[in-house]
Amino acid sequence: MTKQLTTAQLAKYLDHTNLKPDATEASIRQTCEEAIKYNTASVCINSHWIPLAAELLKDTTVKPITVVGFPLGATNTETKVYEAITAIDDGAEEIDMVLNVGELIGDNLDYVTADIQAVAEAVHAKNKMLKVIFETSFLNDDQIVKACHASENAGADYVKTSTGFSSEGATLHNVELMRKTVGSKLGVKASGGIHSREEALAMIGAGASRLGVSATTKILS
Incomplete structure (x- = not known):
């Protein structure tokens, strides 16, 4: 069912995102100005x-x-912890x-869980929040469920669909599956391919409680 929200309410669901590899200081400043204008939840940018x-x-x-371990997730755990x-x-x-x-x-769910847990512990020690990106375009339903359980067991705060750098972004099916799996225990972030207010x-x-979008101005204007 499509939920109805005011523009101001919808804005607080949005992580206004600029993760482009060619982002300049000027474009990052513009991203921040847009986020301030609409009062989004956040600005999501590369750590530099x-x-x-x-x-x-x-x-x-x-x-x-x-983001850390971005966009492939294949860096070692120690690197992810240091990045965070x-x-x-x-x-x-x-x-x-x-x-x-991979x-x-x-x-290898023991590794996946330990990898997330190490980052979660480091992030929570700083009193901050951790979201875990699955890259659902590579995964079947069973693997998405396993990723949800690993994230929950590792102490993450959110599960997230996608980096936006793979072949497919968020789908309604995957968001519904992730919400069904984590219930009310974790947040669910839908990211990738959301281009309109309707979407x-x-x-x-x-079931998404946060959205990663770069089309913020289009969605909210």
Whole structure:
């Protein structure tokens, strides 16, 4: 069922995202200005830009957040932990980490869980929040369910569909499956391929509690 929200309410579901590899300081400043204008939940950017975003957003309710192990998830756990801690020390308020997709597909759930748990513990020690990106385009339903359980067991706060850099972004089916699996225990972030207000509302209706979008201005205007 599509949920109806005011523009101001919808804005607080949005992580206004600019993870482009060719993002410049000017484009990051513009992203932050747009987020402030609409009062989104956050600005999601690569960690290099976190100090700048933290400065630009310091007198607002918009949070600077970043990604680690991005976009492949195949860096080692120690690297992900270091990335997360450094980003938080630079001003990041939330961390979106990519789980090790290959280890998940290989059914090495002990590794997947330990990888997430190490980052979760580091993030929570700084009193911040962790989201876990699955990259659902590579996964079947059973693997998505396993990823949800691993994330929950590891102490993550959110599960997230996609990086936006693979062949498919969020789908209503996957968001519904993730919400059904985690219940009310974790948040669900739909990310990738959400381009319109209708699509955004449909994702929220399917169970998403946060949306990663770059088309924020189009969705809210």
